[in-house]
Amino acid sequence: MKSETALKLMTIDWDLIDTVLLDMDGTLLDRHFDDHFWLEHVPKRYAEKHATSVDSAKERLYRMFRSQENTLNWTDLDYWSDQLGLDIPVLKEELNHLIAVHPFVTEFLLFLRQNGKAIYLVTNAHGKTLELKMRRTSIGPYFDGIISAHDLGLPKEEPAFWGKLQERFPFTPERSMLGEDSETNLETARLFGIRYLIHVGRFSSVATPALSQRFSTINFFSELLPRDGTMTVAI
Secondary structure, three states, X not given: OOOHHHOOEEEEEHHHOOEEEEOOEOOOEOOHHXXXXXXXXXXXXXXXXXXXXXXXXXXXXXXXXXXXXXOHHHHOHHHHHHHHOOOHHHHHHHOHHHOOXXXXXXXXXXXXXXXXXXXXXXXXXXXXXXXHHHHHHOOHHHOOEEEEHHHHOOOOOOOHHHHHHHHHOOOOHHHEEEEEOOHHHHHHHHHHOOOEEEEEOOOOOOOOOOOXXXXXXXXXXXXXXXXXXXXXXXX
């Protein structure tokens, strides 16, 4: 049950929104794939290659991963292939059966398309990850544009990212929505002036949903499908 102190309502009139920006991992796609890949599969393959224990590999790799948080290296498959001596794109293919679209995402994208909204996929994911996931999920055609932070030279954690994005895909911040599972990225978008900020709490099918104290939280995109032209999200 949601606490009274956390209650926050956002009413959205879809007539006031022209552009919808959507994150990929944890927002549109189940982050179970990514979490399992980096926290379990990569350490296992690293341990096999270097003849060490999985626990030892995890300790070393988790430390390396943390050192690159909030940077482009965090999601750069070529960087990690070089650092770990592993072919990361090939290892991702080994688990590609875990790549999955969250429930109601396709219905939401279809609603946006039918109502003439400009839809952009905006992700920190590396281009090789994007190629794999678009191939596995077939959601690419719903978007007017797809951009990786690697194309702009800045991660979404950097406030300047959004200005660079606007240069690539012109949009009006006060008439735009961003859906994200990262509160950090929602905050940088807020500083840029993006008006409608939606936190996706159910980022993984195997993890406890998160509840934001700062942004309106949904678990499924069905919560954004209007009955009468407007919707109200409570956190």
